[in-house]
Amino acid sequence: MKCPFCSSDDTRVINSRPSDEGAAIRRRRECAACHRRFTTYERAQFEALMVRKRSGRHEAFNPDKLLDKLRIACNKRPVTEKQLREFAYSFEDEVQAPEVASDEIGRRTLQFLKSLDDVAYIRFLSVYRDFDSVDRFIEEIRQLGSDAAALEPELERES
Numbered sequence: 646m647k648c649p650f651c652s653s654d655d656t657r658v659i660n661s662r663p664s665d666e667g668a669a670i671r672r673r674r675e676c677a678a679c680h681r682r683f684t685t686y687e688r689a690q691f692e693a694l695m696v697r698k699r700s701g702r703h704e705a706f707n708p709d710k711l712l713d714k715l716r717i718a719c720n721k722r723p724v725t726e727k728q729l730r731e732f733a734y735s736f737e738d739e740v741q742a743p744e745v746a747s748d749e750i751g752r753r754t755l756q757f758l759k760s761l762d763d764v765a766y767i768r769f770l771s772v773y774r775d776f777d778s779v780d781r782f783i784e785e786i787r788q789l790g791s792d793a794a795a796l797e798p799e800l801e802r803e804s
């Protein structure tokens with residue numbers, strides 16, 4: 646391990662202890678050249694986040710695929726590409742597990758969109774959940790709260 650201050654290779658571990666409830670090892674190091682101290686963390690990295698689909702099949706999580714869906718839901722809405730990229734590319738770290746159900750991805754994405762833009766949220770909701778009737782869809786929108794009333798004309802225009 647190189648010293649981050651002087652780049653010397655001659656550093657040694659002073660002590661190490663578990664951190665983050667055992668998920669990481671925290672090591673305190675000292676540089677033999679400049680005598681400065683620094684901390685490193687060692688943690689396990691999952692190979693790749695696996696998605697468990699409703700059919701029971703598994704596939705590797707693909708942030709680009711999630712990003713595509715977000716872009717479609719946010720088309721012409723006041724949402725920046727940067728906001729969407731941040732969500733899609735940090736998703737794997739947020740989950741902190743080797744596997745995630747596709748429903749859970751949908752749930753987290755809905756939560757994210759709800760905080761961003763109501764129209765994008767409703768667009769994603771309409772695709773993601775197979776509503777068996779128009780009434781159930783409208784009911785879901787009503788539950789959004791008082792803002793929902795203002796959205797109804799917009800929905801009609803777009804459908």
Ligand SMILES: [Zn+2]
Pocket residue numbers: 648649650651652653676677678679680681
């Ligand atoms: Zn040093």
